[in-house]
Amino acid sequence: MSARVPTSTVFRGSPPPARLDWTAHRYRAPTGRSGVTFPDINGRIAVTQGGIPINDNIRAAIADEQRYLTVLYQRLDDFWAETKDSMARALRETDGTPQGLSERDVATAKYADRLAALGAAEYGLCFGRLDFDPASRSAAESLELYIGRMGVYSKDYESLLIDWRAPAARPFYLATAVAPDGVQRRRHIRSSRRRVTGIDDESLVLTGTSAADAVSARAGLTGESALLAALDANRTGRMNDIVETIQAEQDRIIRANLNGALVVQGGPGTGKTAVALHRAAYLLYTHRERLANSGVLVVGPNTTFLRYIGQVLPSLGETAVSLSTIGNLFPGVRAELIEAGPVAGLKGQLLMAGVVQTAVRNRQRVPAGYIEVPFERDSLRLLKDDALTARKRARSSRQPHNKARATFFAEMINFLAQQYAARMGANVVGGPNLLDESDLGEIRTELRGDSQILAALDELWPRLTPQQLLSDLYASDAALAAAAPKLSAAERTLLRRTGITAWSPADVPLLDEAAELLGVDDSAAKARAQRQRDDEVDYAQGVLDIIEGSRSADFEDDGEEEMLVASDLIGADLLAGRQDAEIQTTTVERAAADREWTYGHLIVDEAQELSPMAWRMLMRRNPTRSMTVVGDVAQTSDPAGTTSWAQALEPYLGDRWHLENLTVNYRTPAEIMDVANQVLAAIDPQLIAPQSVRETGSAPWKLRVEAGFLAESLVRQATAMAAGGKKGTLAILVGHEQISGLAAAVESLHPGFAPASTNADPDLEKPIVMLTTLQAKGLEFDNVIVVEPAAIVRESDRGINDLYVAITRPTQQLGVIHTEDLPTMLDGLVDYA
Numbered sequence: 089m090s091a092r093v094p095t096s097t098v099f100r101g102s103p104p105p106a107r108l109d110w111t112a113h114r115y116r117a118p119t120g121r122s123g124v125t126f127p128d129i130n131g132r133i134a135v136t137q138g139g140i141p142i143n144d145n146i147r148a149a150i151a152d153e154q155r156y157l158t159v160l161y162q163r164l165d166d167f168w169a170e171t172k173d174s175m176a177r178a179l180r181e182t183d184g185t186p187q188g189l190s191e192r193d194v195a196t197a198k199y200a201d202r203l204a205a206l207g208a209a210e211y212g213l214c215f216g217r218l219d220f221d222p223a224s225r226s227a228a229e230s231l232e233l234y235i236g237r238m239g240v241y242s243k244d245y246e247s248l249l250i251d252w253r254a255p256a257a258r259p260f261y262l263a264t265a266v267a268p269d270g271v272q273r274r275r276h277i278r279s280s281r282r283r284v285t286g287i288d289d290e291s292l293v294l295t296g297t298s299a300a301d302a303v304s305a306r307a308g309l310t311g312e313s314a315l316l317a318a319l320d321a322n323r324t325g326r327m328n329d330i331v332e333t334i335q336a337e338q339d340r341i342i343r344a345n346l347n348g349a350l351v352v353q354g355g356p357g358t359g360k361t362a363v364a365l366h367r368a369a370y371l372l373y374t375h376r377e378r379l380a381n382s383g384v385l386v387v388g389p390n391t392t393f394l395r396y397i398g399q400v401l402p403s404l405g406e407t408a409v410s411l412s413t414i415g416n417l418f419p420g421v422r423a424e425l426i427e428a429g430p431v432a433g434l435k436g437q438l439l440m441a442g443v444v445q446t447a448v449r450n451r452q453r454v455p456a457g458y459i460e461v462p463f464e465r466d467s468l469r470l471l472k473d474d475a476l477t478a479r480k481r482a483r484s485s486r487q488p489h490n491k492a493r494a495t496f497f498a499e500m501i502n503f504l505a506q507q508y509a510a511r512m513g514a515n516v517v518g519g520p521n522l523l524d525e526s527d528l529g530e531i532r533t534e535l536r537g538d539s540q541i542l543a544a545l546d547e548l549w550p551r552l553t554p555q556q557l558l559s560d561l562y563a564s565d566a567a568l569a570a571a572a573p574k575l576s577a578a579e580r581t582l583l584r585r586t587g588i589t590a591w592s593p594a595d596v597p598l599l600d601e602a603a604e605l606l607g608v609d610d611s612a613a614k615a616r617a618q619r620q621r622d623d624e625v626d627y628a629q630g631v632l633d634i635i636e637g638s639r640s641a642d643f644e645d646d647g648e649e650e651m652l653v654a655s656d657l658i659g660a661d662l663l664a665g666r667q668d669a670e671i672q673t674t675t676v677e678r679a680a681a682d683r684e685w686t687y688g689h690l691i692v693d694e695a696q697e698l699s700p701m702a703w704r705m706l707m708r709r710n711p712t713r714s715m716t717v718v719g720d721v722a723q724t725s726d727p728a729g730t731t732s733w734a735q736a737l738e739p740y741l742g743d744r745w746h747l748e749n750l751t752v753n754y755r756t757p758a759e760i761m762d763v764a765n766q767v768l769a770a771i772d773p774q775l776i777a778p779q780s781v782r783e784t785g786s787a788p789w790k791l792r793v794e795a796g797f798l799a800e801s802l803v804r805q806a807t808a809m810a811a812g813g814k815k816g817t818l819a820i821l822v823g824h825e826q827i828s829g830l831a832a833a834v835e836s837l838h839p840g841f842a843p844a845s846t847n848a849d850p851d852l853e854k855p856i857v858m859l860t861t862l863q864a865k866g867l868e869f870d871n872v873i874v875v876e877p878a879a880i881v882r883e884s885d886r887g888i889n890d891l892y893v894a895i896t897r898p899t900q901q902l903g904v905i906h907t908e909d910l911p912t913m914l915d916g917l918v919d920y921a
């Protein structure tokens with residue numbers, strides 16, 4: 089059998105303008121790319137247009153743009169030097185007071201951020217230009233605007249480059265021939281380092297009224313040449329920004345209002361992740377004051393995905409965004425335990441909030457009758473009725489468990505003091521009335537210091553951490569039965585676990601729930617901090633006394649003029665403060681360490697995967713409900729995930745959220761989407777697939793092999809696929825249950841061939857990787873081989889969704905290798921030839 093050599097990407101149709109084939113609802117890109125440029129073998133710029141070498145006009149235009157770009161980079165260098173100077177000055181100039189130190193840290197953090205933004209702008213600083221119709225501009229307005237990664241001004245404060253996020257840059261993304269907004273020409277400028285390598289021009293002046301022109305414009309695809317070049321480029325294992333080619337439907341979402349909840353539903357490859365990240369950058373630019381201190385949180389499905397998207401925001405000059413999975417949102421816990429679907433499914437249900445609440449209440453106990461506790465030479469009794477009263481008072485304080493504990497203890501100590509006093513009074517002449525309130529106070533103090541009394545009270549109302557609460561709950565049938573009476577015995581068995589050393593992502597919202605109900609009793613920590621502070625003040629006073637002493641001695645000795653010394657400027661309090669001045673941390677660091685941090689804006693990617701309990705946790709992090717939720721209900725894998733946005737959000741938002749749809753698939757070629765559509769129909773015939781923006785001419789194939797030859801065939805096909813056609817990255821996607829066996833078989837044949845994702849963080853930059861379908865969520869590769877679809881479908885109740893995710897990952901080619909019969913929904917695959 090010979091390896092099938094895929095044809096290279098063909099953009100079908102006639103040269104620009106772009107065409108939309110409305111019968112097929114599929115965009116066919118033009119054959120030639122206008123003004124596409126490639127450095128030739130000698131490093132000079134060779135320019136072609138539709139395959140024909142370009143003329144001197146274009147060469148001259150490139151030279152013009154180069155001159156402009158050089159000026160921009162000069163200004164960038166000026167800013168860099170100025171910022172570095174300012175930073176050095178800020179570092180030097182501090183009066184040494186805690187306030188001064190803190191101001192210095194704030195200033196240096198600001199300059200560091202600015203340097204990071206300047207560094208990010210180095211690549212592709214300027215990528216666009218708009219030329220306006222003079223009739224549409226006032227005399228004060230420039231007829232041309234350059235668009236880039238950041239705003240750049242001349243020394244005279246004349247605008248040289250507009251930040252892509254500024255309102256003035258919008259026509260670059262929105263203007264069409266039908267609605268040009270005064271724009272006559274949109275130019276995409278490509279550069280490598282500081283050198284202009286090419287330009288793509290689009291005229292927005294309708295010269296004819298051809299239907300194709302009008303349709304193309306209506307479709308809202310802008311900058312088609314640059315867009316298609318970006319889409320067809322090889323992938324690297326890291327996501328890139330799309331700032332140069334944002335499309336109109338995406339732009340609307342990116343720039344939507346900060347307030348309120350926006351839900352973005354879109355099929356595979358519609359740019360949901362890209363849009364979500366650019367929205368974060370846009371919001372930080374537009375609402376910097378409001379968001380700088382509260383921060384923006386981006387939640388993704390797993391750490392592999394976060395690493396995949398990790399460089400997008402820094403490349404846009406934004407570093408003040410927190411990225412996290414649900415599993416890592418609880419400070420101090422890294423939830424890496426993988427557990428069975430039904431277990432995670434159950435833990436994700438909202439009813440678990442009630443289970444955790446009951447589990448906490450069940451730890452607030454009262455004795456069956458009484459508990460006898462030795463005290464002095466006698467004993468005291470913790471009585472059931474007293475405990476009931478104390479518990480009632482503690483609960484009605486509405487404090488969380490660990491804080492209400494103080495009320496319970498105080499009440500019980502009071503009861504015990506009265507008991508003790510009564511007993512003492514009965515033993516002395518004159519009876520209990522001989523003891524007054526101060527005597528009772530002393531008795532209480534004694535009781536509070538008695539370890540046996542405290543231990544007995546602790547049994548009734550223990551101080552608990554969330555981890556302890558859940559471990560104890562999972563470890564005991566009785567505790568589970570008491571906390572979850574509504575669950576069946578089989579369901580409670582799913583929750584049973586002993587000797588817990590690791591947590592799963594589904595445990596994290598439960599830990600968070602427990603933390604809310606338990607609260608942190610920080611009275612001991614506060615008292616410790618105060619004692620430490622008092623010690624430091626004492627120490628500082630000692631230092632000042634020594635300085636004072638030596639100053640007087642100096643003054644007496646040589647009779648010199650009085651010198652100004654430390655104690656003239658600062659007191660002991662201030663000196664102590666200076667000693668323990670904390671290192672200023674960034675918003676991202678402070679937020680990560682603080683479970684109760686509330687973010688100014690929340691972005692949730694692959695949001696369909698979130699369980700009701702995960703949503704509950706996230707809503708606590710975002711009380712203002714300023715959020716962007718992006719996902720696809722057809723791609724849900726998590727057993728507790730959602731297939732309906734209304735259902736997922738109703739408990740927190742009611743109907744106060746706005747839905748936007750993304751409809752164009754930028755990733756997956758049309759040939760593959762034709763097959764994927766059948767899978768989508770099997771998930772839900774009502775769902776509509778996004779329209780692919782391009783074809784590759786390469787039909788997705790299937791190959792049946794003998795079970796014993798699966799690994800060998802896989803290596804052969806992967807090698808052929810990786811070597812042919814567009815090359816780039818290749819992923820082998822396998823079901824969770826199969827991956828270990830297959831990885832071992834492949835490894836024994838060809839060590840190091842396809843590193844499998846046996847750890848939680850596979851290296852996506854390797855040319856060939858093996859992943860589970862779950863790990864591939866949100867990722868993309870040039871080429872993909874899906875192994876044994878029947879097994880993927882079988883693996884979970886949402887196996888068809890997983891298959892849909894798997895086959896929509898490629899940007900170029902898809903192959904399917906199987907030993908079992910294929911599910912009929914894959915009938916559209918062609919036999920491998």
Ligand SMILES: Nc1ncnc2c1ncn2[C@@H]1O[C@H](COP(=O)(O)OP(=O)(O)OP(=O)(O)O)[C@@H](O)[C@H]1O
Pocket residue numbers: 315318319328329330333334335338354355356357358359360361362363720723754755865866867868896
């Ligand atoms: N306007 C654009 N310009 C260039 N590339 C784009 C554009 N929009 C999307 N893309 C590219 O399309 C690919 C798919 O985007 P993205 O991963 O954001 O899609 P998605 O909707 O999140 O997909 P999925 O739901 O399948 O995970 C990425 O390579 C992205 O860079």
